[in-house]
Amino acid sequence: MLNAEKRKTILLLIPIIVVLIGYVLYPSIETSIESFKKDGVFTFENYNDFFGEKAEANLEALWNSVWISLLSVFFSALIGIPLAYIFNRYDFPGRKFFSSIAIMPIVLPSLVGVMAFMYLYGEAGLVPNIIKDLFHLSEVPFSIGGISGILIVHAYTMYPYFYMTTSSALNNIDPSLEESAYNLGANRFLVFWKVTFPLLTPGLVAASLLVFMVSMASFSAPFLLAGGFRVLSLQIYFSKINGDLEMAATQSVVLTAVSISFLLFMRWYQNRRDYRMASKGIGAHRSEVSNPVLKWFMVVIGILAMIVLLLPHATLLILSLVPEGGWTWQTYPQAFNLENYRLLFENPNIWDPVRNSLIMASVASLGVFVFGIITSYALVKRKFFGKNLLDILVMIPWVLPATVVGMNMVLAFNEPSIFSFGKVLVGTFWILPLAYFVRFIPLVVRSTTAVLEQMDDSIEEAAQNLGAKWFYTFRRVVIPIILPGVLSGTLLAFVQAVGEFPTSVLLYTLGNRPISIEIMNQLRMFNMGQAAAYGMIQVGLIAIVMIISNKFFKVKTENAL
Amino acid sequence: MSTVNLSTITKQFGSVTAVKELNLLINEGEFFTFLGPSGCGKTTTLRMIAGFYYPTKGKVLFNDKDMTTIPPEKRNTGMVFQNYALFPHMTVFENVAFGLKVRKLNRSETKKRVEDVLQKVRLEQYIERQVSQLSGGQQQRVALARALVIEPDILLLDEPLSNLDARLRDEMRNEILRLQRDYGITTIYVTHDQVEALTMSDRIAVFNMGVCQQVGTPTEIYNEPVNDFVAEFIGETNLLPVTIEEETEKEKVYRNNDLDTSIHVNNSKVNIAFYQESDELLMSIRPEAVQISKEDISGENVLKGEVILVQFTGASVHTYVRLNNEVTIRTTDLNEGPSTYLTEGTKVNVRLPANQIRVIPKARK
Ligand SMILES: Nc1ncnc2c1ncn2[C@@H]1O[C@H](COP(=O)(O)OP(=O)(O)OP(=O)(O)O)[C@@H](O)[C@H]1O
Ligand SMILES: [Mg+2]
Numbered sequence: 001m002l003n004a005e006k007r008k009t010i011l012l013l014i015p016i017i018v019v020l021i022g023y024v025l026y027p028s029i030e031t032s033i034e035s036f037k038k039d040g041v042f043t044f045e046n047y048n049d050f051f052g053e054k055a056e057a058n059l060e061a062l063w064n065s066v067w068i069s070l071l072s073v074f075f076s077a078l079i080g081i082p083l084a085y086i087f088n089r090y091d092f093p094g095r096k097f098f099s100s101i102a103i104m105p106i107v108l109p110s111l112v113g114v115m116a117f118m119y120l121y122g123e124a125g126l127v128p129n130i131i132k133d134l135f136h137l138s139e140v141p142f143s144i145g146g147i148s149g150i151l152i153v154h155a156y157t158m159y160p161y162f163y164m165t166t167s168s169a170l171n172n173i174d175p176s177l178e179e180s181a182y183n184l185g186a187n188r189f190l191v192f193w194k195v196t197f198p199l200l201t202p203g204l205v206a207a208s209l210l211v212f213m214v215s216m217a218s219f220s221a222p223f224l225l226a227g228g229f230r231v232l233s234l235q236i237y238f239s240k241i242n243g244d245l246e247m248a249a250t251q252s253v254v255l256t257a258v259s260i261s262f263l264l265f266m267r268w269y270q271n272r273r274d275y276r277m278a279s280k281g282i283g284a285h286r287s288e289v290s291n292p293v294l295k296w297f298m299v300v301i302g303i304l305a306m307i308v309l310l311l312p313h314a315t316l317l318i319l320s321l322v323p324e325g326g327w328t329w330q331t332y333p334q335a336f337n338l339e340n341y342r343l344l345f346e347n348p349n350i351w352d353p354v355r356n357s358l359i360m361a362s363v364a365s366l367g368v369f370v371f372g373i374i375t376s377y378a379l380v381k382r383k384f385f386g387k388n389l390l391d392i393l394v395m396i397p398w399v400l401p402a403t404v405v406g407m408n409m410v411l412a413f414n415e416p417s418i419f420s421f422g423k424v425l426v427g428t429f430w431i432l433p434l435a436y437f438v439r440f441i442p443l444v445v446r447s448t449t450a451v452l453e454q455m456d457d458s459i460e461e462a463a464q465n466l467g468a469k470w471f472y473t474f475r476r477v478v479i480p481i482i483l484p485g486v487l488s489g490t491l492l493a494f495v496q497a498v499g500e501f502p503t504s505v506l507l508y509t510l511g512n513r514p515i516s517i518e519i520m521n522q523l524r525m526f527n528m529g530q531a532a533a534y535g536m537i538q539v540g541l542i543a544i545v546m547i548i549s550n551k552f553f554k555v556k557t558e559n560a561l
Numbered sequence: 562m563s564t565v566n567l568s569t570i571t572k573q574f575g576s577v578t579a580v581k582e583l584n585l586l587i588n589e590g591e592f593f594t595f596l597g598p599s600g601c602g603k604t605t606t607l608r609m610i611a612g613f614y615y616p617t618k619g620k621v622l623f624n625d626k627d628m629t630t631i632p633p634e635k636r637n638t639g640m641v642f643q644n645y646a647l648f649p650h651m652t653v654f655e656n657v658a659f660g661l662k663v664r665k666l667n668r669s670e671t672k673k674r675v676e677d678v679l680q681k682v683r684l685e686q687y688i689e690r691q692v693s694q695l696s697g698g699q700q701q702r703v704a705l706a707r708a709l710v711i712e713p714d715i716l717l718l719d720e721p722l723s724n725l726d727a728r729l730r731d732e733m734r735n736e737i738l739r740l741q742r743d744y745g746i747t748t749i750y751v752t753h754d755q756v757e758a759l760t761m762s763d764r765i766a767v768f769n770m771g772v773c774q775q776v777g778t779p780t781e782i783y784n785e786p787v788n789d790f791v792a793e794f795i796g797e798t799n800l801l802p803v804t805i806e807e808e809t810e811k812e813k814v815y816r817n818n819d820l821d822t823s824i825h826v827n828n829s830k831v832n833i834a835f836y837q838e839s840d841e842l843l844m845s846i847r848p849e850a851v852q853i854s855k856e857d858i859s860g861e862n863v864l865k866g867e868v869i870l871v872q873f874t875g876a877s878v879h880t881y882v883r884l885n886n887e888v889t890i891r892t893t894d895l896n897e898g899p900s901t902y903l904t905e906g907t908k909v910n911v912r913l914p915a916n917q918i919r920v921i922p923k924a925r926k
Pocket of ligand 1: 598599753
């Protein structure tokens, strides 16, 4: 009978392992193998080309990626930490409202965000031109583009990681620690540097590494803004477009190596010192700001921050109302109407991408939903040999930059394999849902694991004791209890899949082109109105999902990030 | 209803032996308690009966039927978990009905039985509540109702009262007993509260470090402990090391070197525990059995001493008497008014009645 338990575990593990090997491990291995091939023979030549003298472009791209990422970490921290400190530690009018606005950047899919920034602060952007006209300047006073553009977009989209970790860390710090420091005679500055900051460090290190990894993988910002500037994730795309799959594979391996070493470093660091949860459940203490000058100063900061944070959203909305041809050579848009939205529903050509995105994201979400439940359950509640290995395997897609996931799919499924039932998947409809599925496995597994870990083992035992068989227990007790966590992860996966750009651009076909691709196409045709309308649809979907999961499942979707 | 028979059960977790060669026969309808300090293997034993652990060695039998490898859902035991393990997403009704649903009872029958059992645990007005909206005591009664409603052959309770405050605990003790008598279910109760064990049980098994030390009725356990562990763990006692001096048909005489005196003990089963030649021996006497007096007392086992501490606890008075530098005896008397309290420093005579002493071996490690 010992075997009955073991048999169940094995039955659970078989599909998990097949999926992970087939769609995570095998594609990664294919990429590695490809990177050692040149014209079909085994060789190190690709790596020679990468690191050697003759291919400066690659090394330059790697170096650029690294320093851009470091700067992104720096700027994100510079914005995120003080904002979190102010919003969590001081009480002033509108604080709650401002702090809920602070995470707004995460509802912008990366491509849409970049686009909004372009039209906001770019050469022909609204802000520089308005300033120019207001002050009757002959030239726009500033504009973003290239490196500065990438950095600003990164700072805007990634500072929430710092904001959220700092906020939660601040709320978990036992107020008496700081109070005792004050009591011992330390001033505000000293208390912050000697007590608060050290307690925040573990969270901050985690956030830094996360931002580093995300900006190493960042694709949309360089794609639209880089100009001639080379970064590694973009180089992969160019190699692929130029048909040099071997080089693309090599670049993917290098990018992966950098990301994985950072992940390992992060794990090691977190295991070494993690006292974030040490004093949980202690409410934040906020100082009431009594000095009126200071108080209004804070409110002004809040309002300014709010405007800066919401400008991209507003721009998107405004642009989406500009019909085709409504803003060409003029400084400002000339016409506003709902034409773009009308076309969405009337022109099948324009509606198709939306439908494709919805279908493909739904398929992928359904996949991660089922797979996430089974995998998390096995990881949390079952004992088996090699659990750590499985855990790592599940998290691989989280470390892999999206571009690399895309390349893995290309290289694994551009020829028949048993995992694709002997068919070539590249160029078919199914390749994109599969790529989305792989990308978002970790998201669902992590959010599900979190709720499962909180579910006491005795709940399952109680059901069993009352005579319920394992499957009945699983269906009627386990799933209903963990459903909020699973759903919040799945919904987040859904909206991210709807906005997903890097894998889409590597794998789409005419028949399954998703919204992001159509945004790119419309931008190429300078029809920013239609592009913005697509963007609005993505933003709207994300907003709906976040509201649903907040209201109905009492789960903060952003926590799954 | 059934008997539970554990035959030479051993359970090992890796190198830790949680339960060692346990033999137990629990009778039909009996209220049986596992008592012992933390980590002694009570929960492990209970979980082997429920089927959540399989014994490393030995057999579990219900009514002579071998259940050793039967999965938990086929054992028809009702377990009340220490943390209740109520299903958080269900109402009181749904929680209690769960076991009946699994057994595919029809709707009206389910409803009737759930209502019946909720009436028994006095929760009928909470039937539609979400379980998270109940107090601790109410949750515990839901857990009990959920276990009882399936009419289990055996009811298993793992420290069900440990999370409750003293008054509620008292109330729940009576409630559990009442329900157990009502249903007449064989019940196994785990606790490390000795008062709970003594007042509720038909029989008690005392565990220490995975080994069952003694099985008996509460009075047997208290009055005739088999070794010093049981004597000390249950109630208060005075222990003095002794060696045998001489033996007659009516009495045995032991020697205690610390007091440099002989101690006479009745030669009966109640006063002399079973021991072997090689065992180290101790004499145990409960504080309430020790007689003290300012006047001279005649007879055997009378010693002189000085009162060093008087503790007033309400119903009784503890008096600590120092007999010499090594030995202090603790005595307990019922409170009979201030005039009877001794004062510290008083010289007194202490008598250890020969029929109240019990000679026991040291527990083997
Ligand atoms: N799953 C397990 N794995 C390893 N060791 C275990 C496991 N369960 C119990 N043990 C060990 O077995 C011994 C007995 O544990 P058990 O839970 O039965 O104690 P207990 O008598 O119920 O204690 P308590 O009164 O504290 O609940 C302990 O030393 C414990 O550490
Ligand atoms: Mg226990």
